[in-house]
Every structure is written in C-alpha cells, then in structure tokens.
Amino acid sequence: MAVKLTRREKWAYGSGDLSFSLVTTIVGAFFAIFLTDVVGVPASVAALAIFVGGTWDYINDPVIGYLSDRTRTRWGRRRPFLLFGAIPLMLAFTLMWWKPPFTEPLALGIYFSLVFILYELAATFAYMPYLALTPELTSDYDERTSLMSTRAFFSILGSLIAFTVPIMIVGGFHPENAGRVLVMGSIFGILSIIPLWLVFFGTREREENMRRPPKGIRESIAAVRHNRPFVFSLVIYLFTWVMVAIIQLIMLYYIKHVIRQEAQSDLIMATIFVVAMIALPLWEWISRRLNKRLAYIVGMAFLAAVLLALASLNSSTGLTVILVICVLAGIGVSAAHIIPWSMLPDAIEYGELQSGERHEGMFYSLITLAQKIAVSIALPLALLVLDRSGYIPNSAVQPESAINGIRLIAGPIPAVLMGLGILFAFLYPLGRDNYTEIARTLEARRSTTIPADPPERKHG
Numbered sequence: 001m002a003v004k005l006t007r008r009e010k011w012a013y014g015s016g017d018l019s020f021s022l023v024t025t026i027v028g029a030f031f032a033i034f035l036t037d038v039v040g041v042p043a044s045v046a047a048l049a050i051f052v053g054g055t056w057d058y059i060n061d062p063v064i065g066y067l068s069d070r071t072r073t074r075w076g077r078r079r080p081f082l083l084f085g086a087i088p089l090m091l092a093f094t095l096m097w098w099k100p101p102f103t104e105p106l107a108l109g110i111y112f113s114l115v116f117i118l119y120e121l122a123a124t125f126a127y128m129p130y131l132a133l134t135p136e137l138t139s140d141y142d143e144r145t146s147l148m149s150t151r152a153f154f155s156i157l158g159s160l161i162a163f164t165v166p167i168m169i170v171g172g173f174h175p176e177n178a179g180r181v182l183v184m185g186s187i188f189g190i191l192s193i194i195p196l197w198l199v200f201f202g203t204r205e206r207e208e209n210m211r212r213p214p215k216g217i218r219e220s221i222a223a224v225r226h227n228r229p230f231v232f233s234l235v236i237y238l239f240t241w242v243m244v245a246i247i248q249l250i251m252l253y254y255i256k257h258v259i260r261q262e263a264q265s266d267l268i269m270a271t272i273f274v275v276a277m278i279a280l281p282l283w284e285w286i287s288r289r290l291n292k293r294l295a296y297i298v299g300m301a302f303l304a305a306v307l308l309a310l311a312s313l314n315s316s317t318g319l320t321v322i323l324v325i326c327v328l329a330g331i332g333v334s335a336a337h338i339i340p341w342s343m344l345p346d347a348i349e350y351g352e353l354q355s356g357e358r359h360e361g362m363f364y365s366l367i368t369l370a371q372k373i374a375v376s377i378a379l380p381l382a383l384l385v386l387d388r389s390g391y392i393p394n395s396a397v398q399p400e401s402a403i404n405g406i407r408l409i410a411g412p413i414p415a416v417l418m419g420l421g422i423l424f425a426f427l428y429p430l431g432r433d434n435y436t437e438i439a440r441t442l443e444a445r446r447s448t449t450i451p452a453d454p455p456e457r458k459h460g
Helices: 007-039 043-070 079-095 105-132 141-170 175-191 193-202 207-211 217-225 228-258 262-289 292-311 319-355 360-388 400-410 412-427 432-449 455-459
Strands: none
Touching (some): 079 193, 105 193, 105 360, 228 292, 228 319, 292 319, 292 400
C-alpha cells in the first residue's frame, strides 16, 4: 500500500527547499548584477565566470548521485549528505559576495569562476540527495503532488525572501554598497544551514529502499536511457527551469532600466511570490481534476502570455498596471514550481517497474546535471546578449539598444522555452490511471521480494 505522509513529515521535507531556494534565487537574481554593477566587470566577464563555474559542475552531479545511491548508514542513504553538507554550503555561498581588492578584469574573472565552482560543488553535495528523497517518501500519485505543493510553498517563500530582503539589506547594487552585499551573503549563508538540518531530523527513508543492494553506474545510466517517461519529464523540467533562471537573472535589470522602478523592486517581487504561494492550492486542485500533464500545459501557456505582456511595458507604465501583471505572473510562477517536480518521481517508479531496480540518486543527479548544463549555457548567452546590446555597467542610463535587449531576454525568449515545454507535455506518456496501476504493482512486488536486512547494516 502506498505510504501516506503526515503533515509534519511533509512540512519537514518541504522546509529543505527553503535553504536551496534562498541561495539559488539570490545567486540567480543578484550574482550577475553584483558582478557588473558592484564589482564593475563587463557583462562578458560575468558571463565567463558563470559559464566556467557551471561547466566544471557537470562532474559533480552524477558522481554525488552515484555515491548517494551506494551510501549505507544508520541514517539512510540521502540524509547524511544534508547533515554534513550544510556548513560547506554556507561558507562557499558567503565567499561569492566578497569584492576582492584587485580590479583587473581577468583576475576578477578567475576569482569568481573559482568561487562559483566551490559553491556549485557544495550545493550539489546537499541538494541532489535532497531531491532523491522525493520518491522514497511516498509512491502515491496524488500524495506526491501534495508533497510537492508543500515543498513548492517553501521554494516560493524562499524566492519571496530572496528577492526582497537582500534589496533591503543592500539598498541598491552600486559600488559603494559592496560591504552591505557581503553582510547579506553572510546572513543568508548562515540561514541556509537550518532547513537542511530540519529535513535530516524530521524525515525517514523507506526501509525497503535502504536494503536494496547498490547498482553500478552503467546499470544506472542504462536505466535512465530506457525510461521514456523520465526522458520526457526531464525535458519538460529543463525548459521550465531554464526559463525561470533567465527571468531571475534579468528581472532586476528589467525593473531598474526598462520600467525604472528600482525603488519598488521589493514590492514588485513580493507581489509575484506572495501570489505564487497563494495559488499553490489552485494548481494542486487543477492537477487532481485533470492530470499533471494538462495542468502544466495550462499553467505554462498562461505564464508565457503574461511574460509577453510584461515585456511590452515601459518607463511610463503606472505602478498599478505593473502590479496587476505581477499578480498574473505569480499565478503562472506557482505552476512552474509545483507541476514539473511532481512528474519526475512518477517516471522513476515507471523505471523500477521495467527493470526491477531503483536508481533515484542517478536519476536526480542527471536532472540537476542537465539543468546545470542548460543554465550554464543559457545564462552566459543572456549576458552576452546584454553585452552585445550595448549595456553599460554602473550606468543609470542605458542606450535604447540595451533596453530592447533586456526586453528580449525578459519576454520572448522565456515564452519560446515554455512553448517547447508545452510541446513535450503533449507527448508525455504517463497519466494518473497508468501510474496508479504501476504503483499498485510495485507495492505488491515489494511486499514479496524485499530481502531481509543484512546483518552488516546493523553496524553501519
């Protein structure tokens, strides 16, 4: 029988995403503008630092995923990574916001590339095993949507805090505020520790999964390759979160230079994410009434239309109109946070039915790896578009070409990515009915084939 989670278990697990949402949103939203407008490097150098740091991280995900699949401790396979990975994540994140005393663009590019590498390694060490916990907590189709809704609440709460509080601390991304930026980084680095430890102490992994013998890396990769629903859900997730990453990167540039409402940045971002939290039950209800695939299509088509409207605004647009569009954007952002994540665990169960084996660590490592490859290419390209459009670092006034470049990155490019995600959602082969049958078959199989706990594990 599928495991039903208590509210305490759901909230304990979901709280972990607060840590990652805080640090990843702050990096995604502020790191580029910190490099260009505080440190003072050209957008092309910022693009290089993000690209180098991101591409080096390609190795981390499959290695750590493979290690977490093979880990056997009295605490489980995934949770020890959360316990021991929290402090390195805090230290690496804090280092990203220090402005070095040297000014040569090449030296600055090297420094921030190295710091970005350290940050991505520390984040992967904690984040990937956290993601791999999802299918191990419950196998119920709608229960997973509920679990992802709880996690999405903390994810959006983290984004809300990350888009508003740092601006209050920093006051504005200008060279004279470099000290405030470091204070901000230190505060949020420390705060990132607490949710990870809450997950460690508040959740338990399913015993039958911990008893399974570890699989080799070749078997894990083969299992991914032959799992068609997983490939489709991975592509859907990929287009969605590359779109989110691009919007995070460009929003402050958009607010500062296109609609010229920098003083209202916290209000604008708070509106989007407060509405996104409120809208989470709506998307959970739509997913139950229809299914995850159709809910995704509706949500992303709606968000694409809103972003195209957002890109059409200018400095003469009134704040009321801006906030109305932000409300609509928040509804679509809510769908992006909950639905793609709830589809992935279902595809992993499909793989277990086909092969008789579980490879959550490898599956989720490939998810994060694919995301990082795409983001490490997409974000530098977006910054290069900004650079080629004539963007001037540290300048209050930008040429019209730079304004148009920001519009392009904020609206049409994300809309195209969402259109591609919708196309793959139409082709997604796994729905509620066939997944329910898969879960029922797996539960029956597990009840008769799970081996006894080996004696040596009692001493782990």
